Amino acid sequence: MAMAGGRTIVAGAALLAAIFTMPTIAEADMVGHGGMIRSIAVSADGQYALTASFDYSARLWRFDEQRELRSLDGHDGPVNGAIFSRHDKAIVTVGADGKVILWDRRKAGPTVVMNGHHGRTMSVVETPDGKEILTAGWDGRLILWNLAQGAKIKDYDTGVPIVSAALGLGSDMFVAGGRDGIVRLLRRADGVTIGRIRAHDIGLTQLAASGDGRRLVTIGLDNAARVWDLATLAAVSSYAPDPEVKPVSVVLSVDGSEMLIGYVDGNLVHLDTVSGRVKRRLKVEDGPVWAVAFTPDGRFALSAGISERVRVWHLESGDRISVGEDDDGDRHAPWLESDHPGARLFRKCANCHALTKDERQRAGPHFDGLFGRKAGGLAGYRYSKALREARVVWSRKTIAELFRQGPDRYVPGTKMPVQKVGDEASLEHLVDYLEQIVPAN
Numbered sequence: 001m002a003m004a005g006g007r008t009i010v011a012g013a014a015l016l017a018a019i020f021t022m023p024t025i026a027e028a029d030m031v032g033h034g035g036m037i038r039s040i041a042v043s044a045d046g047q048y049a050l051t052a053s054f055d056y057s058a059r060l061w062r063f064d065e066q067r068e069l070r071s072l073d074g075h076d077g078p079v080n081g082a083i084f085s086r087h088d089k090a091i092v093t094v095g096a097d098g099k100v101i102l103w104d105r106r107k108a109g110p111t112v113v114m115n116g117h118h119g120r121t122m123s124v125v126e127t128p129d130g131k132e133i134l135t136a137g138w139d140g141r142l143i144l145w146n147l148a149q150g151a152k153i154k155d156y157d158t159g160v161p162i163v164s165a166a167l168g169l170g171s172d173m174f175v176a177g178g179r180d181g182i183v184r185l186l187r188r189a190d191g192v193t194i195g196r197i198r199a200h201d202i203g204l205t206q207l208a209a210s211g212d213g214r215r216l217v218t219i220g221l222d223n224a225a226r227v228w229d230l231a232t233l234a235a236v237s238s239y240a241p242d243p244e245v246k247p248v249s250v251v252l253s254v255d256g257s258e259m260l261i262g263y264v265d266g267n268l269v270h271l272d273t274v275s276g277r278v279k280r281r282l283k284v285e286d287g288p289v290w291a292v293a294f295t296p297d298g299r300f301a302l303s304a305g306i307s308e309r310v311r312v313w314h315l316e317s318g319d320r321i322s323v324g325e326d327d328d329g330d331r332h333a334p335w336l337e338s339d340h341p342g343a344r345l346f347r348k349c350a351n352c353h354a355l356t357k358d359e360r361q362r363a364g365p366h367f368d369g370l371f372g373r374k375a376g377g378l379a380g381y382r383y384s385k386a387l388r389e390a391r392v393v394w395s396r397k398t399i400a401e402l403f404r405q406g407p408d409r410y411v412p413g414t415k416m417p418v419q420k421v422g423d424e425a426s427l428e429h430l431v432d433y434l435e436q437i438v439p440a441n
Contacts, residue, residue: 030061030310032068037304039081040293043088048105049302050091051291051310052079058093060105066312074101074110081123086130086147094121100135100143102150112150116143123164127171134174136165142174142186156191158184166209166216168230175230177207181220185230197233199226206249210256215273217259219247225261227273237276239269249292249305260301262289268303270315280318284311297408316384316413335437342433345426349434356439369441370394370434375411386413400431 035055042049042063049061058072058079072082077096085092090111091103098121100114117137124135132153135143142156142165160178168175173194174186181204185195199207200220207218215236216228224240225247239261249262252273261269266285271278287306294301300321304310312321335343335350349367357368365381373394376387390411392398402410403421421427 029312030066030068031308032059032071033057033308035078035308036288036306037291037308037310038078040291040302040304040310041083042293042295042302043084044296045088046296048084048088049310050082050084051304052082052093052095053308054078055308056095058082058091060091061310070108072101072103072108072110074103074113075099077120080121083124083126083133085126085133090147092124092126092133092147094124094135094137096120098137098139100124100133100145102147114145114150114152116145116152116155117141122162125165125167127167129171132171134165134167136162136176138162138179142176142191144188154188154191156186158186158193163205164207166207166213168209168213168216170213173213173230175207175209175216177204177218179203183207183216183218183228185233195233197228199228200224205247208250208252208259210252211254212256215252215256217250217252217273219250219261221246223247225250225259225271227259237274239271239276241269248288249290251292251294253294253298254296258294258298260292260294262292262303262305264288266305268292268301268313270301280315282313282318284313314384317382319382335433338433340429340433340436341426342429342431342436345421345430346433346437355437367434367438370438371396372441384414386411390414396431396435399434400427403427403430 033053033055035053037051037053039052047063049063052058056075060069062069075095075097079093079095082093089105091105093101098117098119101110102112104111117139119137119139121135121137124133126133131147133145138161140158140160144153146153158176160180162176163179164177166175172188174188176184181200183197183199184193187194199218200222202221204218204220207216209216214230216230219225223243223246224238226238227236229236246264247261248264252259257273259271259273266283266287268282268284268289269278270280284303285305285307289303290305292303301313301315302310314321335346353364354366357366365378371394375390375392376383406420407414421430
């Protein structure tokens with residue numbers, strides 16, 4: 001698990017590069033690790049993803065293209081957590097080697113290596129001002145670090161192995177989840193324990209806090225997930241559907257109203273934190289789901305685990321998201337040979353949309369008869385509720401406005417992730433090419 005600015009972003013917006021919905025291909029996933037993935041983070045602007053793995057590396061991805069940018073190799077053991085830091089300009093990783101490493105997001109090598117833990121470092125969280133981080137380890141210690149100096153500020157000894165940490169009720173309170181099943185609330189000023197929660201009888205395995213630090217979720221070896229109010233230390237809800245199936249990853253939404261739980265049997269469960277009501281259950285892995293995350297806008301979930309790949313899911317529909325190329329090499333693709341200035345932009349659309357209704361259908365609805373068609377109006381295609389109910393008919397004007405504003409603003413609630421065209425000239429070129437190549441009714 002990893003958190004930043006009091007917001008859980010591990011286990012964490014989606015700026016994906018095309019209009020897409022349900023993929024059918026593995027190439028749509030973020031693939032590159034050579035070992036199980038233990039944590040996922042999404043940058044606050046939604047443009048980048050960050051993963052940490054047992055293969056001794058963390059990897060930075062261009063999330064809107066689901067494309068690897070670089071491998072961050074600096075640990076001498078599995079990397080247990082990774083977060084974006086300093087307003088997405090930096091990265092912090094923690095590993096089984098005890099190291100805490102600060103990276104410049106734009107450079108390959110480590111900026112600062114901070115040594116202080118004696119044993120596995122398990123989690124990292126950033127303070128809201130971006131100046132400090134808190135790390136937790138199996139040595140029983142929480143360490144507060146100054147990022148600018150790469151120096152230790154304060155060391156807190158809890159006396160019990162810590163598997164996960166968070167910020168509670170602001171940055172003046174630290175939350176430490178122990179292997180003994182107890183959540184300890186420590187005062188930042190002096191490390192005094194000011195509260196305890198007996199969260200699990202058989203051992204706590206992970207915790208996550210809401211953005212405001214008022215809600216906490218814990219999972220344990222008793223196979224239960226429990227939500228807590230940190231102001232009162234009272235239980236809010238509990239979820240334990242199967243005593244034989246263990247939860248292994250968990251994350252809260254920024255406002256604490258929803259959570260994702262990954263299970264050892266490969267299921268991902270999306271729940272309401274107050275009622276415990278299951279909003280959606282997805283089979284996402286063939287084995288343990290070791291890492292889960294919400295995107296910053298809460299519309300998408302990311303999952304990873306034993307498959308060594310990250311998958312993206314639309315939470316309203318349950319669709320798996322793709323921006324990858326399909327494997328139909330014999331597909332007629334005139335835009336690849338066109339010198340029209342809009343053809344380059346159209347290639348991203350073509351990743352997920354068939355040009356005609358006679359082609360093998362792809363992730364999104366086909367473009368045959370697009371101009372003049374009501375948004376959400378293609379029979380047989382599973383649209384989001386927002387698009388089905390939108391009072392939009394596709395035309396030069398509405399298509400241009402879609403890409404000018406971005407789908408999330410033009411049709412709020414759509415499962416079309418954000419895709420904007422930055423300048424008016426390019427936008428005009430794209431619409432011109434669409435009008436030229438898309439079959440008319």
